[in-house]
Amino acid sequence: QVQLVESGGGLVKPGGSLRLSCAASGFTFSDYYMSWIRQAPGKGLEWVSYISSGGTTIYYADSVRGRFTISRDNAKNSLYLQMNSLRAEDTAVYYCARVPRPDLYAFDIWGQGATVTVSS
Amino acid sequence: QSALTQPASVSGSPGQSITISCTGTSSDIGSYNLVSWYQQHPGKAPKVILYEVIKRPSGVSNRFSGSKSGNTASLTISGLQAEDEADYYCCSYAGFYIPYVFGTGTKVTVL
Numbered sequence: 001q002v003q004l005v006e007s008g009g010g011l012v013k014p015g016g017s018l019r020l021s022c023a024a025s026g027f028t029f030s031d032y033y034m035s036w037i038r039q040a041p042g043k044g045l046e047w048v049s050y051i052s053s054g055g056t057t058i059y060y061a062d063s064v065r066g067r068f069t070i071s072r073d074n075a076k077n078s079l080y081l082q083m084n085s086l087r088a089e090d091t092a093v094y095y096c097a098r099v100p101r102p103d104l105y106a107f108d109i110w111g112q113g114a115t116v117t118v119s120s
Numbered sequence: 121q122s123a124l125t126q127p128a129s130v131s132g133s134p135g136q137s138i139t140i141s142c143t144g145t146s147s148d149i150g151s152y153n154l155v156s157w158y159q160q161h162p163g164k165a166p167k168v169i170l171y172e173v174i175k176r177p178s179g180v181s182n183r184f185s186g187s188k189s190g191n192t193a194s195l196t197i198s199g200l201q202a203e204d205e206a207d208y209y210c211c212s213y214a215g216f217y218i219p220y221v222f223g224t225g226t227k228v229t230v231l
Contacts, residue, residue, distance in 0.1 A: 035220070044123065045158070045166065045209050047220035059219055062121070095165055105213040105220065106156035106171040113165055 002026035002109055004096050009114030016086050020114050022079040022096030027109075030054075030074035033099035035107060036081050038092035038116075048094070049081065052102070064090075086118045121214050124149065124223035131229040137198040140226045142210030143191060148221055150191040154213035157186060157195045161206045170195065197228070205230045 008020040022034070036048040049070040050059045058070055069082040079096050094114050097107035125143040132138040142155065149155055155173045158166035168177055170186040173193060183198045193212070197204055210223035 037222075044225040045160075045211075045222040047211075047222060050219055059217055061218065100171075104171060105152075105154045106168055106211070107158075107166075108168050108171075108177065110165040110167070 004098065004109055004111035006094065006096055006111040006114035009094065009116050011117045011119065012086055013120050014087060014118055016118070017082070017084045018086065018116060020081040020083070020094055020096075020116070022081075022111055024077045024079065024098075027098075029072075029077040033102050034072065034079045035097050035099060036070060036079075036094055037097055037107070037110075038090075038094045039113075040089070040092040043092075046092075050099070051079070083116070086116075088118050090116060091118045092116060121148075121218045121221050124210055124212060124221055126208075126210060126223040126226045128224070129227045129229065131231055132197075132200045133231045134200055134202065136200050137196060138200060138228065140195045140197075140208055140210075140228070142193040142195070142212075142223045144193075144212055144214075144221070145191055148191075148212040148214040149188065149193050152213045153188065155186070155188060155193040156211045157184075158209045158211065159204075159206050160209065166209065200230055202230050204228060 003025045005023045035050045051070045067085045071080045096111045098109040100108040157170040160166040173188045174186045185196045208226045214221040
């Protein structure tokens with residue numbers, strides 16, 4: 001069964017750090033580009049970051065560039081998002097999602113989401 | 121990169137057809153046939169229902185169809201059913217360094 005499972009969410013103070021993980025199963029993780037997408041409470045979807053299958057190509061949304069770092073460990077079938085200098089506006093459910101083909105620019109498999117709350 | 125513009129809400133009766141618009145710019149929707157649509161039920165993760173403007177993933181009902189004209193993409197749901205009540209988001213490729221931009225989202229209500 002193709003599946004993505006996020007973990008690592010929680011409550012953190014402004015300025016703090018958190019690392020999200022996304023465990024992939026049921027498919028050859030190393031073949032796929034991956035992304036993080038977030039959704040603030042009651043708001044819409046916002047693309048956060050994207051990493052190529054080998055980890056050599058990485059992009060970030062302007063809102064997180066310089067504070068967040070995406071990475072992956074293909075040997076562990078895992079995707080990560082290191083979030084530093086967190087702000088209240090980073091409060092959201094964070095989803096990891098699979099890109100079915102590099103030229104497709106869509107997301108075919110989503111995790112259930114990890115909740116990040118930034119509050120003092 | 122600004123979010124794509126969608127109507128906040130659209131409603132229809134069972135059996136009717138509704139259309140949700142998604143307006144971007146010549147830098148995103150207008151330049152690429154790389155628009156996807158997602159359905160999200162409350163408390164659930166989004167699910168892709170269309171990609172590359174008109175293509176449906178396996179298992180998605182053919183009641184969902186897509187189109188594009190200029191800088192605007194559209195999602196049509198025909199034969200509206202109670203289970204279609206959800207939030208819908210469009211997404212477009214937007215260029216090399218900011219590859220994705222989502223729409224503002226549309227809440228579909230089945231009357």
